[in-house]
Amino acid sequence: MESDRGSARFCPRSGPFGPVERVGVSGKRRLETGASPERRGGRRARGRGTRAAKRPDSVVRRLLPQALVVAFLAGGTTSFVAQDRAIRLDVDGRPRALHTFADDVDALLAEEGVRVGEHDLVAPAPDTPLAGGDAIAVRYGRPVRLTLDGRRHQVWTTAQTVDGALRELGVRAEGAYLSASRSQSIGRAGLALDVRTERAVTVMADGRARTLRTNAATVGEAVAEAGITLGPDDTLSAPADSFPRDGQTVTVTRVTGGQEVREEEIPFRTERTYDPTLLKGTEVVTRPGRPGLRRITYLLRTVDGVRQEPRRAGTEVVRRPRRQVVKVGTKAAPRSVAGTDALDWHGLAACESGGDPHAVDSSGTYGGLYQFDARTWHSLGGTGLPQDASESEQTYRAKKLYARRGESPWPHCGERLHG
Known part of the structure; x- marks a missing residue:
């Protein structure tokens, strides 16, 4: 093997934890794989004891942080998965599925922006805890x-x-x-x-009772449904626009009406003036009165065939009355005419007029107690008509007539003067 100063050479040898990485004098990293047996043996022998003593603490120190991280991540993932709930939310008939971390129904609705009021329905109640698979329904009022x-x-x-x-x-x-x-x-x-709703209503009309079931809005409609036609003046026992109640009885009153015009006289007034040229007790009509005329309209009413009292509705004056003017004598009348006081004037009056000073014969020619005609009356100084004069004046004029003509003015009753 080349010296440490030479370039490093990689050999397929590893230690218990993999290849041993070395750093040479040159500063380059290399894996130690080919040392001499002596060096290897001595170095290995020295290293074994050291590694045997140091390996457990070193491994723990190296693996503990990693284990903690893995445990934390595993626990967090488990908690995360456990808190995520699948919920079915139905808002006014529009269902949808969703996942939520909300703890109760109220929190879920707030999370989803669903606002509810006092008239809205939420099922289950807003404070109900949530669990996976729950179904929430909201119905708006x-x-x-x-x-x-x-x-x-x-x-x-x-x-x-x-x-x-x-x-x-x-x-x-x-x-x-x-x-x-x-x-x-x-x-x-x-x-x-x-x-x-449907109600039972009885309608009484024309002596008959008709019961029907109706959902009419007014009493008038119910009466029409009963087949009853109302006349223009007919009346109902309940207002026609009132609501018909169940079990109600409505009575129809048949009313016929009309009007009648009657003519009535308006009496005239009499105005009297005193006249000193007329004998006392004598009244002379200088202007006859004329009655007026009025037309009166009466309303006629018949209720269920019974005629009611006519009601006066209006009056029209067709002609105004004209007042009558009468002169009243104030002159004292002479009491007698010579040679006539002993005669029976009461008997003559009874025969001629029945003793009525205002009597008038059927022809309208003769009037008064002694049945004077107007011409004779005026010739004797009388005014107006004899039947309008007082009894004393009529007797006085009769005495004057007798003094002139005797019994001849009374051919049938003149003999009564002598009893």
Whole structure:
């Protein structure tokens, strides 16, 4: 073998831990493989004792760090694998599989950015610990503006269809009216739903009772479904726009109406003025009065065939009345005419007019107690008509007439003057 100063030569020899690496004087590394037997033997003998004493501590020092690293890595890997959980998460009907290190349901939802509110459903509960293979379901709440048989409610449901919401809310909708299809989906914004369940309603009309099952929205609709036609003036025992309740009885009252126009006289007023030229007790109509005329409209009403009292609805004045003017005498009347006081004037009056100072014969020509005609009356100083004069004046004028013509003005009753 060349000296240490020569170049190193590699031989296929190794020690117990592999080839022995040497560094020569030249500074180059080489493997010692070919020393002389003496050198080898002596060096080997000296080295054996040294290596035998030093080998255990050296090996421990070399292998312990490596073993610790391997143990740490092995333990960490086992822990890492143990904490990674396979979970199935279903959010509002959209399932997905995922792996998570979250400890419970709430942490998982936060990790996945799933926010839930007071009306949302989470199963299992948010504080439930997680284990591999768990299934988590989240159902969002949806607002439903429910009108059930006329009553309004604000409710929440996690169902995604109208049919599911009805079942979840416990609404029995067999035979009911629904404002939306059962299969209609309910979005996160919710919907308005009108539900009218089937009810028994009895309608009384025209002496008959009709009972029907209906989901009508109003009493008026239920009456129409019963086949009853209402007249323009007919009435119902319940408001037509009210909601019909189960077991309710609605009575129809048949009302017919009309109107009638009647004409009525408006009486005139009488104005009296005093006249000193007329005998006391004498009244003379200087301007006859004329009654007015009014038209009155009455509303006629018949309820279930019974005629009601007409109700006055309006009045129209067709013609205004004209007042009557009468002169009233204030002059003292003479009490007698010579030669006539002893005659029976009461008997004559009874025969001529039945004793009525205002009597008028059927022809309208003669009037008063003694049946004067107007011409004779005026010739005796009378004014107006004899039947309008007082009894005393009429008797006075009759006495004057007798003084002129005797009994002849009374051909049938004149003899009564003599009893």
